[in-house]
Amino acid sequence: MINTTITPFHKKLDSPLTKKAITVLQINLGRRCNLACSHCHVEAGPKRTEELSPEVCQQLVELIYKFPQIQIVDLTGGAPEMNYGFKSLVEAARENNKQVIVRSNLTIYFENGFDYLPDFFAKNQVKIVASLPCYLADNVDKMRGDGVFDASIKALQWLNKVGYATQPNLTLDLVYNPQLPNSEKFSLTPDQAKLEQDYKQFLQEKFGIVFNNLFTITNLPVGRTKFHLERKKIYAPYLQFLESSFNSSTVEHLMCRDEISVDYLGNIYDCDFNQMMNLPAKTFDGEILTVKKLLEAGNLDLIHQVQTAAYCYGCTAGSGSSCGGALL
């Protein structure tokens, strides 16, 4: 029988996981999404209503104006494009010469009122990070819903047409997530560079699509992925598998080291996974932070140590994993 005891993540580290200077502001604008994918760690969907309020959006705009140290504004959700404040945040970030990343599910461009997006993205030189968990239709539709693969292909062709992946400032990156396991036959994400070549060849030959980079992202046992693993009674074995693949060289590069993640209420976390698991970031004095408090303090670097949990083994397994793909 497999040993399912998990070593607390912080005990695996040689020293506490400290924060570096903050350069990335990741904002989760809300839970509204036109899809309801089986692996979604946010548990987003069309019936969710939580989103930014005008007040918190205004505070975030102020934060973007106030702190030149923020280099990247990374917008996620839900479908960030569907949630309140999306356009204002893109425009505020661009006015301040920050790089803007939008984590887009692609299919949103075909929903009523959202066909402006490809041109809007191109005009603002938004970097698009788009989910395409596989280049085979069946696998994508199984994870994301019927017809999602075809819509994603059309959206990618549309993005190419407005200049994405062919013009220098229009970057289009794709994300691969492994299928969720149904038994204890676990595996790590495949080699990112090799899979990128396979994706590029297939999408180019079959659909004439080009893109810049492929990111492989490990399924962290959070949100719907956690529920799935629990239903299959493989939650603890999956964590144990991730722990057995722990690679200490990834720790230096973890995305939580230099980012803050903000929820739709304006609360601050070390990353989007901690946000979903309700594990807030804390100051040196143990105080919980909000965007309002950061504005009042005039300082973004109030967090000393990153809050960790067992699912952090997902970011440190093998070549590591982050919102920007493999870490090594």
Ligand code: SF4
């Ligand atoms: S994974 Fe992305 S596209 Fe799918 S439901 Fe979640 S937020 Fe929406």
Ligand code: SF4
């Ligand atoms: S889940 Fe990953 S990114 Fe988040 S705190 Fe843990 S190691 Fe860092």
